[in-house]
Amino acid sequence: MKNNIKIYRVMKGYSQEQLAVLVNVSRQTINALEAAKYVPSTVLALKLSNVLGKKMEELFELEEGD
């Protein structure tokens, strides 16, 4: 699954650390999410969507083979 978290985070002017604090996870988790190494739970995905002010479909995209 692809995601655009990094793009929208930078557009919002947040650092990984700030975003991590806002969604209550570690900075490493944000890093792993942006590198597509980790797929978040629905709860975390919804939190990210709220904080970044974007719809889930804008944040996450299915890839071929998903």
Next chain:
Amino acid sequence: MKKIPLLPRYFRWIGVGLVLLSVLVYIHQKLLPDTSNFYFMKTFALIMDYPMSNGRVDYFSITEPYDMRLTIQLFLSLLGLTFLAFAKNKIEDEMINSIRLYAWSWSVILMIVYVLGITLFVYGFTFISFYYFIPHLLIVVYSIIFYVNLLKLNRKGNYEE
């Protein structure tokens, strides 16, 4: 979300202390002369060693003084390792939980392979001594997988892109 029950962080240090204590007990009992009764004590237990030695049978009662060296070492080390494995990390979030689950899954798989291996290839009393350490090995393998993955993650995530 269901949370994995974990112990407070300071249990990590209690765990280290208990494991070290079990090592000290091991060293101490090796240094004692063979005739020493230092680790012989009465206990409340079920003892059935009739196929071996003196044929003692005690059904959950206060027993005659019994050699507790192995019991003390196994108990202290297992409790210590459990505290180490179940102590909370500095940061607990869903990704850490997923790494924890991954580590448990692999350690269980490896333990099954270990048990199958010793069942097929180890016989006699040695088989029993290999069996003693299954819970210890399970926790040690889990801890290695968990901390190696955590280390990899921290190394990769050290630099913000």
